[in-house]
Amino acid sequence: MRALSAVNKYILRYKWHFLGGVLFVALSTLLAIFPAQIVRYAFDLVGEGIDLYYLYEGTQAQSGVYELFGRNVLLYGVLILTMALLRGIFLFFMRQTLIVMSRLIENDQKNEIYQHYQSLPLSFYRRHSTGDLMSRISEDVGRVRMYVGPALMYFMQLVILFVLIVPLMFMVNVKLTIYTLLPLPILSVSIFYVNNLIERKSDEIQRSLASMTTFVQEAFSGIRVLKSFVREEDSHHQFSVASDNYKDKSLSLNFVNSLFFPLILFLVGLSTIVTVWIGGQEVIRGTITTGSIAEFLIYVNLLTWPVTALGWTSSLVQRAQASQARINEFLDQKTDIVSRQNVELDIKGDIVFDHVSFTYPDTGIQALRDVSFRIHPGETLAVIGNTGAGKSTVAALLSRLYDVTSGSIKVDGVDVRDLSLSSLREQIGYVPQDVFLFSDSIRNNINFGLENPTEERMLQAAKDANVYENIIRFPEGFDTKLGERGITLSGGQKQRVSIARALVKEPKILILDDALSAVDTNTENAILGALQRIMHNRTSLIISHRVSSVKLADQILVLDDGVIVQHGTHEDLMQDTDGLYRALYERQLQSEEA
CATH class of the missing domain: 1.20.1560.10 (ABC transporter type 1, transmembrane domain)
Known part of the structure; x- marks a missing residue:
């Protein structure tokens, strides 16, 4: 308890x-x-x-x-x-x-x-x-x-x-009371054990149903893959096995349920028989009247349900105790991402990473090692590198989704750990690598970060993200409802709607985390052309593995295994023939030509 x-x-x-x-x-x-x-x-x-x-x-x-x-x-x-x-x-x-x-x-x-x-x-x-x-x-x-x-x-x-x-x-007759109440504890204990058996089987059914539902959801979500590999028969066989398992467990529960009420009725009837039998003998002896037997029968029926419920409620309390313990386990976990001084700051955009190292707390993987750089207000910094180099970690630390393991990150001379979390994040426009759109209209997805959005800002953001023309071709335009995770749109369209969602905030700091990976070269150039105007006099951070997305940046940072290996402009880095940036550029150029 x-x-x-x-x-x-x-x-x-x-x-x-x-x-x-x-x-x-x-x-x-x-x-x-x-x-x-x-x-x-x-x-x-x-x-x-x-x-x-x-x-x-x-x-x-x-x-x-x-x-x-x-x-x-x-x-x-x-x-x-x-x-x-x-x-x-x-x-x-x-x-x-x-x-x-x-x-x-x-x-x-x-x-x-x-x-x-x-x-x-x-x-x-x-x-x-x-x-x-x-x-x-x-x-x-x-x-x-x-x-x-x-x-x-x-x-x-x-x-x-x-x-x-x-x-x-007891005031009416002690002997009759004792004999009448005798079957009731047996009833309560029996109900307790039968109810626990029912609950256990119900849990098994729920798990079986959850497993079957997950299987069906995956099959329907991946129907293209399933059909292309001609695995319909195999999928149907797996579903039949899961369905038969659910059926067997349901029938087992039905058998136990069938015993439940006959057991109650038997024990209640036993109490009634005992009351009439012992009561009749007491009436013959003259110790009680026939009215007392009727009174006792009503008392027995009044006590039957609460005593029956005692076994049921005992099981409920046990299950509630286990469930509340699971809830408390989560409620007792506190976030360590809290503001030390809750400073409200109108951000200008001067960002400094000072000897930052970071290790993911859940995996123990060190993502950044002694990283130092500075972005002046209004500048655009690009971070490039191979997969797993630590590029996205830079964006996560700047938005303070994690705290640095060592070193510090300062915005306009103030440590981000001292800034108000809401104030910091409200002034950052973040386009994540893994695009997520809600099952809502395109309009509400773009305006997600605004309390009082205006039509003009939304339309301009859609145009800047080069998605306006796509949206207005839909029959319902901006009121088009998106499916789960934005399934209505193509991969490139989803990325551009995500960019529009960041742009409509008119953020002081813009972070694009591999935001152009799902678009073609022509669309990428169109978006970059629009972004050049947007990023003018706005501090921007472009994270990408494609050189074509970063070459327009004022400064380029090349990461390899969490360490800065090169830092400079596109022209400077291209002059280093043995550098990683030149190797990435030539590799992608050959890939595009092929």
Whole structure:
């Protein structure tokens, strides 16, 4: 239960819902107990009335006994119906307080987890799969909700029932009470084990379904590859195996479910038989009345569901505890990417890397080694090198997606670790290497980084990214809905929309991380021509493995295995015939000619 103590703050937040729920549970329970006592009086009245009726047979008093008997039975009937109606009303409010509270807590917890997810650094996402993150915010939170809702509600109901009913039963007859309650613990333990078996099989089914869904999603996403390699039959066979596995597990769960209710009915019936058998013997001895047996039967039926639910709620609490522990594991992780002084700065664009080294915390791979360079305001620096040279790491460190292992990065003379994170990132236009577009309209994808976008800025950004003509050819133009990850567009179009998304912010610092890799040479030249105008008097960082993308930069930095091996203009670097830059240039020139 230690893990579940994290939920107490939410219960305290909705304390009036909780206290109201406790009140309505108590009132509904009381209104379930009183009718049992009225039924006892009614049964006894029937017995006594029949005896008196025959006792006064043949006299005038007989009709008076009949009328009195009828009025009392009617009164008891009206009282029982009234209490049943009131109990129904209180049960409604019980669920409207406790179950509503659980839904509110579920909503708050999901929001808290999602907000916490967004505060965590990129290294966290490299360590955990998307499926794991999703299961904790959906499935695990759902299990915790079952604890703060149904589990608490039924447990309170059971406690109040036992506290009120068991003393009443002992007051009537100790022996009958003991024998009546004897099967109930067996019922609770049986339900606990059967429910755990059901939950375990349900988990297996969910995993089997998730595996089958993932397989189908991959097959449909990669249908071109599947058809081109003529693997339809093999794919169908694999799906059949997964589907049969799901079917077998579902049938196994159905078998256990089939045993569930017969087991409950058997044990409830056993309690009823014991009550009638032992109660009958006590009536013969004269220690109790027949009305007491009726009262006990109502008590047994009242206790049956809460006792049954005890096994179920115990299982719910166990699962909620495990789920909350998984949630706490993530909530306890704190980001180390925080501002030391929260400096708000209107950036001019003077960037200095001072002996920067960086090792990825999750893999231990050293990406940069003692890297130093400077970009003056309004200048364009290009970073080029082979795959794995550390080019993208430069962009990630400048945007402070990671912190340097050693050395420092300064913007306008201020260490980026002292700058406000939001202030820094809002003034950087970043086009990542791995383009990601949302399942939304093209308009909203381009305007993603703006609070109050204008039509003129959006259209100009699309023109500068050389994607305007492509967009207006679509039937719905800028309101065209993109599929998952922008699947509606080609690779080059997606990259250009991503560039437009960065340009529309009119950033102080523009970072293009291999942003032209998916476009042809003509489109690349057109974009570069537009970017030359945009990058004028704006600090820009172009990261690429293509020489054609970087030769217009003021300075070019050549990285090899995380180390700066060359630094200068295109003309200067081309004069070094043994340099890496010249080798890259000639290799790509030969490739284009071929």
